[in-house]
Amino acid sequence: MKKVIALLTTLAMALTMCVALTGCNEENKELLGMSESPLAAPTLEVDYTVPEDFKIGFICLHDENSTYDLNFLNAVDAIQEAAGLTDEQVIIKTNVPEGDACYTAAKDLATQGCDIVFANSFGHESFMIKAAKEFPDVEFCHATGTKAHTEGLDNFHNAFASIFQGRYLAGIAAGLKLNEMIEAKEITAQQAKIGYVGAFTYAEVISGYTSFYLGAKSVCPTVTMDVQFTGSWYDATEEKNAAEALIAKDCVLISQHADSMGAPGACEAAGVPNVSYNGSTYESCPETFIVSSAINWAPYYNYIIKCVVNGEKIDADWCGGIAEGSVVLTGINQDVAAEGTVDAIKAAIADLKDGKVSVFDTDNFTVGKETLTTYTADVDDMGDYKPETEAIENGAFTESTKRSAPYFDLRIDGITLLNEKF
Amino acid sequence: MQKAKNSKISVHIVKRSPQPWYIGLGVRAAAVILALIVAGIIITLLTDKNPLAIYASMLDGAFGMDIRVWSLLQDVAILLCISLAVTPAFKMRFWNCGAEGQVLIGGLATVTVMMFLGDKLPLPLLIVVMTVASILAGIIWAVIPAVFKAQWNTNETLFTLMMNYVAIQLISYFLKTFVKTGSGVLTPMEQYGLPVLFGHQYLLNIIIVAVLTVMVYIYLKSTKQGYEIAVVGESENTANYIGINVKKVVIRTLIVSGALCGIAGLLLVGGTNHTINTETAGGRGFTAIMVSWLAKFNPIFMVFTSFLIVFLQKGSQQVSTDFRLPQAISDIVTGIILFFIIGCEFFLNYKIVISKNGKENA
Numbered sequence: 001m002k003k004v005i006a007l008l009t010t011l012a013m014a015l016t017m018c019v020a021l022t023g024c025n026e027e028n029k030e031l032l033g034m035s036e037s038p039l040a041a042p043t044l045e046v047d048y049t050v051p052e053d054f055k056i057g058f059i060c061l062h063d064e065n066s067t068y069d070l071n072f073l074n075a076v077d078a079i080q081e082a083a084g085l086t087d088e089q090v091i092i093k094t095n096v097p098e099g100d101a102c103y104t105a106a107k108d109l110a111t112q113g114c115d116i117v118f119a120n121s122f123g124h125e126s127f128m129i130k131a132a133k134e135f136p137d138v139e140f141c142h143a144t145g146t147k148a149h150t151e152g153l154d155n156f157h158n159a160f161a162s163i164f165q166g167r168y169l170a171g172i173a174a175g176l177k178l179n180e181m182i183e184a185k186e187i188t189a190q191q192a193k194i195g196y197v198g199a200f201t202y203a204e205v206i207s208g209y210t211s212f213y214l215g216a217k218s219v220c221p222t223v224t225m226d227v228q229f230t231g232s233w234y235d236a237t238e239e240k241n242a243a244e245a246l247i248a249k250d251c252v253l254i255s256q257h258a259d260s261m262g263a264p265g266a267c268e269a270a271g272v273p274n275v276s277y278n279g280s281t282y283e284s285c286p287e288t289f290i291v292s293s294a295i296n297w298a299p300y301y302n303y304i305i306k307c308v309v310n311g312e313k314i315d316a317d318w319c320g321g322i323a324e325g326s327v328v329l330t331g332i333n334q335d336v337a338a339e340g341t342v343d344a345i346k347a348a349i350a351d352l353k354d355g356k357v358s359v360f361d362t363d364n365f366t367v368g369k370e371t372l373t374t375y376t377a378d379v380d381d382m383g384d385y386k387p388e389t390e391a392i393e394n395g396a397f398t399e400s401t402k403r404s405a406p407y408f409d410l411r412i413d414g415i416t417l418l419n420e421k422f
Numbered sequence: 423m424q425k426a427k428n429s430k431i432s433v434h435i436v437k438r439s440p441q442p443w444y445i446g447l448g449v450r451a452a453a454v455i456l457a458l459i460v461a462g463i464i465i466t467l468l469t470d471k472n473p474l475a476i477y478a479s480m481l482d483g484a485f486g487m488d489i490r491v492w493s494l495l496q497d498v499a500i501l502l503c504i505s506l507a508v509t510p511a512f513k514m515r516f517w518n519c520g521a522e523g524q525v526l527i528g529g530l531a532t533v534t535v536m537m538f539l540g541d542k543l544p545l546p547l548l549i550v551v552m553t554v555a556s557i558l559a560g561i562i563w564a565v566i567p568a569v570f571k572a573q574w575n576t577n578e579t580l581f582t583l584m585m586n587y588v589a590i591q592l593i594s595y596f597l598k599t600f601v602k603t604g605s606g607v608l609t610p611m612e613q614y615g616l617p618v619l620f621g622h623q624y625l626l627n628i629i630i631v632a633v634l635t636v637m638v639y640i641y642l643k644s645t646k647q648g649y650e651i652a653v654v655g656e657s658e659n660t661a662n663y664i665g666i667n668v669k670k671v672v673i674r675t676l677i678v679s680g681a682l683c684g685i686a687g688l689l690l691v692g693g694t695n696h697t698i699n700t701e702t703a704g705g706r707g708f709t710a711i712m713v714s715w716l717a718k719f720n721p722i723f724m725v726f727t728s729f730l731i732v733f734l735q736k737g738s739q740q741v742s743t744d745f746r747l748p749q750a751i752s753d754i755v756t757g758i759i760l761f762f763i764i765g766c767e768f769f770l771n772y773k774i775v776i777s778k779n780g781k782e783n784a
Contacts, residue, residue: 063742063749093743098607099695099702104493111487123607123699130612202604231594231606232700383609385602409604 034282034331038345039169041296042325044082048309055089056305057109059102061121063094066234067278068259072120072143074279075297082298083305098123106131110138115308118301119143121233122204132156139314141304143297144204146381146405148316159300159318160404161326164211165352166293167277168359169329171215172348173291173341174253174275178220180338187252189222195246196227197239197256197263201420205229207399207406208257211359212275213415218364219344225415226251236260247272249418264289273336280330290337291345296320296328319404322353360397365412372397377407434775441770449766457762461755468754471745476755483740484733494736496624496694499631500686502728504706505713506631506638506721507682510675511564512711513642513719514655516571518676520582521683522707523589524563526700528687530593531559533608533698536691537600540614548614552692553685560684561677563589568676572669586707590700597699610696616689627689634682639721641678651675683707716763734759 058076062069073092080090091114096105102124109117110131118141119128125145132140132155141157142148148158178192194216198205209227216223228246230238239262243254247270255275256263261284267274268285276285276292299320307314320326332341351357362372372392379389379402389402399408411417441449462473484494504521511518535552543551567581597606619625642648650671654661661668686706691698713731717723738752 087746091743092746093739095739095749097701097704098699099697101493104489107489108487111489122605125607126610126697200598200604200606202606204605231598233606378603381603 031286032334034280035334035342037329037331038342039166039322039327039329039349041078041298041328044078044298044302046083046302046306048306050083050085050089050305050309053113054085054305054309055091055112055114056085056116056118056301057091057106057112057114058093059096059105059109059117059119059124060092060094061096061098061124062234062259066259067261067281068233069094069120071278071294072297075301078298079301079305082302096124098127100127103127103130106140107134110135114138116141116304118304129153129156139304139308141300141314143300144405146403149403150380150382154313157304157314157316157318158404159320160400160406161295161297161300161324162319162321162400163293163295163327164207164359164399164406164408165322166295166327166329167208167211168215168218168352169345169348170255170275170277170291170293171212171217172219172344173332173337174212174255174273175216175219175223176338176341176344177253177273177290177336178216178223181252182220191250191252192220192223193249193251194223194225195243195249195251195254196225197242197246197254197258198227198229199233199258200231201229201417203409204406205257206410207408208277209255210365210408210410210412210415212255213412214359214364215348217414218348223414226418227415228418229420230258232258234259236262236265239263240266243267244270245418276330282330282333286333286335288336289333291332291341292330294328294330296326299325317404319400322349358396360399360408362392362395362397365414367410367412369413372410375410377402377409379403379407431776431778434777435772436775438771438773446770449770450763453762453766454759457759460762461758464754464758465751468751469745469747471747476741476745479741479744480733480737482744483738484736486740490736492622492624494732495628497732497736498725498729499624499628500690500694501706501710501713501732502724503631503634503686503689504683504703504710505717505724505728506634507679507686508707508710509638509714509719509721509724510642510648510651511679512714514651514672514675516568516672516676517579518564518567518582518679519579519708519711520563520567520585521679521710522703522705523582523586524560524680524683525687525690525703525707526586526589526593526698527563528556528560528684529691529698529702530589530596530687531555531684532688532691533611534596536611536614536696540611545614549616549692553688556688556692557681557684560682560687561680564676564680564683565673568673572672593698593700593702607699608697612696614692615696616693624694627693630685630689634685635721635725638682642719642721647671647674712760716767730763 060069060072064070064073091109093105096102098121106117106128116139120143122144125142125147128140128142129151132153136155139155143159145158148156181187182189196209198209213225226246226249228242230242232238239258239260243263243266246254253273254263254267257277264274264276264281264285267288273290274288275290279294280292282289304314375391376387377389377391378387391397397408400406465471465473465476485491504525508518508521532552535555539548539551563585567578570576570581571578597608601608616626650666653666654668654671658668690702709731713724713728716727734756738756741752742749
């Protein structure tokens with residue numbers, strides 16, 4: 001019933017949109033459009049032959065309407081094409097909630113003869129583990145999870161990407177945009193404040209906004225940031241409200257770690273530049289979109305399929321970086337981004353690649369006005385919420401090396417959390 | 423005055439006398455078949471898929487494997503349990519739209535007990551505490567709007583809806599406070615779950631709901647309290663006149679409703695998921711309203727209507743998997759089928775009389 005109502009509403013909205021769109025679009029402004037991506041997804045190298053009876057199943061929390069899930073589904077299309085898999089070999093289950101339904105879906109896929117079952121949402125993990133124990137011959141791979149390295153199952157694996165590097169690069173684009181505003185005297189250097197819409201006060205989000213902030217700070221030293229949490233990974237209304245609240249608090253640029261179009265949409269309506277996540281929002285927000293970082297899951301899919309086809313072991317934790325093609329950027333919207341953004345990002349990519357720059361270098365940030373020399377992080381997710389692993393090595397926080405999922409959860413100076421209730 | 427006098431057409435809606443059961447069954451069957459044909463035409467127009475293949479896929483999604491059948495039965499059981507819960511209130515014309523929140527709060531009570539007493543109590547005692555806590559929580563959530571309705575005649579629809587939001591926020595708060603990583607995901611506590619009978623995780627849930635169905639049927643049909651509910655529903659004045667204490671009946675009925683919702687929460691959390699989030703009830707609190715209405719508040723019919731709804735859901739999910747169609751397409755099919763079924767109920771109860779005569783002021 002709710003869905004039917006939603007459907008009708010959407011239809012009505014779509015109609016209004018059509019009318020509205022024909023209404024505007026009259027002035028003919030010269031648009032430069034999107035640049036080439038400085039960090040595009042590489043071509044997948046498939047150096048193995050997939051047997052005809054091979055099957056892989058995918059479990060997604062939502063469907064293509066969520067930018068998060070769309071990012072996974074696009075990668076599925078990419079690997080399916082590259083590895084020459086048929087639709088019968090690639091089974092996709094969407095809208096699988098984080099509960100027993102995930103266990104049922106995983107068992108369903110395994111029973112259908114899938115060699116690999118992949119799930120994309122954090123809350124799927126325990127239910128994947130439960131299914132993995134029942135099907136020892138099927139490989140269960142889980143994105144964003146934390147338990148594979150302590151669970152000790154041969155057929156359960158976690159994966160992530162060093163997306164903090166992508167966030168850092170996107171942060172540079174944000175910082176340069178702030179510099180442009182400062183130079184144009186639209187704001188003072190002290191007013192260079194970014195607003196960030198986060199889902200939960202969770203390491204994945206904290207690591208994301210901190211690396212984004214550090215990227216901005218690397219080019220705009222006076223930048224500060226306000227973070228507003230929504231308490232949900234996907235809530236278009238809350239994300240829109242949060243973005244509007246941040247804009248009202250004089251944030252001159254917005255970014256987000258939440259999966260709907262809520263925040264980018266609010267930015268387009270208010271004319272505030274937006275650095276996006278999970279993929280381009282240029283199509284719907286051409287006047288405010290700057291750039292988006294995203295995890296490209298296709299290299300991981302390629303890796304696990306190769307392992308299964310060749311009979312090799314899949315790593316318990318796999319974290320793809322820039323080199324693997326797991327961290328990507330969209331093109332840069334030259335109508336919004338500051339001049340020289342593409343070149344600055346290209347230079348930073350080179351620095352990250354050869355290790356000249358480390359995102360979480362302890363020289364780049366302070367906690368309580370002090371430089372960090374030691375920090376124990378909660379890497380082993382045993383349900384005790386007790387940190388046990390030293391994360392500072394050689395003057396930097398070693399993100400995503402002790403396990404694939406991020407564990408940077410420090411509150412650094414310069415970033416204000418507006419509502420830590422979530 | 424218009425001049426077209428001689429061809430005045432008037433349309434009346436006239437209530438039918440009750441139909442024999444086989445006509446009712448035949449009309450409903452015809453409605454389903456008609457719905458499938460219309461849905462088939464729309465599928466063919468919107469996509470290039472063969473509608474027959476789509477129906478085959480729906481059947482496959484619901485019954486294709488052991489695990490799918492179990493999952494179907496489990497979902498039917500939970501939806502049926504919540505439908506049973508809303509029914510006494512609806513029969514009394516108390517528009518309880520708060521089943522979602524009552525289920526969630528029952529689930530929250532269950533998960534709280536599992537979390538804090540799980541390692542302190544032996545399992546049988548723990549389950550007793552879980553059951554009592556979930557039922558009490560459900561009752562509290564239902565009785566608050568009932569008391570306000572009985573004492574001050576507040577609008578129960580709005581009140582119960584608001585209680586849903588409170589329950590959802592309480593769950594968010596619970597997850598924020600006790601999941602210290604901040605992920606908002608509580609690791610399932612399977613070790614403290616309800617017992618698994620004969621190796622089938624969902625069997626206990628199914629049995630419990632089957633028993634409840636019979637009990638609610640008897641309660642509504644053959645007890646004094648059930649009769650009082652019917653009288654209050656038909657006319658409060660009559661109820662007052664024959665000496666029924668309406669306030670008491672309202673509150674007592676909502677206690678029954680809330681307790682049943684609490685049990686649904688217990689089954690969802692203790693029996694199925696072993697964890698909780700704001701999506702645990704998954705909108706079933708609202709779907710249950712439709713299940714109950716479609717079955718005309720008869721618990722035995724509700725077995726079929728909840729089965730129908732769950733079958734459509736499972737089937738449409740399989741369709742979107744098999745044909746890589748957006749879920750919206752399968753939701754459209756579901757919508758069409760429900761539209762026809764609800765429509766046929768109208769035509770079973772009423773007939774449209776079109777008279778074509780020149781009567782004045784017809």
